[in-house]
Ligand SMILES: C[C@@H](N)C(=O)N[C@H](C)C(=O)O
């Protein structure tokens with residue numbers, strides 16, 4: 033786990049933060065990156081990898097603030113989708129946006145430790161931990177690190193308040209009926225976020241009725257705005273054409289990484 037660095041203070045820095053790191057993998061984002069909030073303040077944000085409520089069970093390396101950073105075209109596309117959804121009584125809610133390479137490296141290290149299954153019961157109850165990368169649920173080189181990929185869902189407005197996950201609390205499988213899963217103010221998509229299971233495949237035929245309609249509403253609205261879904265995960269979308277199709281960035285998730293912070 034990366035040592036937590038206070039945003040304002042002169043704390044010890046992680047070696048990977050060295051400003052001398054060359055080119056695109058330095059400490060700062062290029063000017064094409066923005067905070068989603070500055071483009072659309074109405075889109076809800078629940079940045080799961082800043083919290084312990086994720087499949088690893090702890091804050092992920094590189095997430096210094098619970099903030100969604102994206103390339104400007106991707107953020108604008110979400111704003112376009114959000115305008116349409118607001119008219120129908122829904123809001124987007126993002127769970128993850130730009131993801132530094134060091135965060136992906138944290139996932140890779142975690143995956144190698146087959147004894148650490150503290151979050152299995154909620155996030156991958158039916159999949160062997162050793163298969164999560166092979167089965168397409170996590171990537172060693174992720175589109176998120178290129179800055180135009182986002183994990184998101186729909187929330188019916190007015191949004192209900194949510195409660196934080198308390199580490200060590202009993203876990204429920206992410207494919208259990210909605211009322212039994214960890215509470216989330218999003219609409220029922222048939223599974224929770226980051227539910228590594230075939231039921232999360234966007235077009236899985238077992239998902240019908242309202243759950244299927246919600247997935248379709250998300251997919252069609254985002255497609256009209258230029259975002260393409262990953263078939264294995266109903267929540268994962270990439271804006272196309274990507275401004276940085278070949279670059280995997282590693283600056284931290286923090287307002288301070290931006291050229292124009294707000
Ligand atoms: C880990 C999950 N939220 C995700 O984003 N998976 C895709 C495959 C990725 O890691 O890029």
Ligand SMILES: [Zn+2]
Nearest residue numbers: 182183268269
């Ligand atoms: Zn994703």
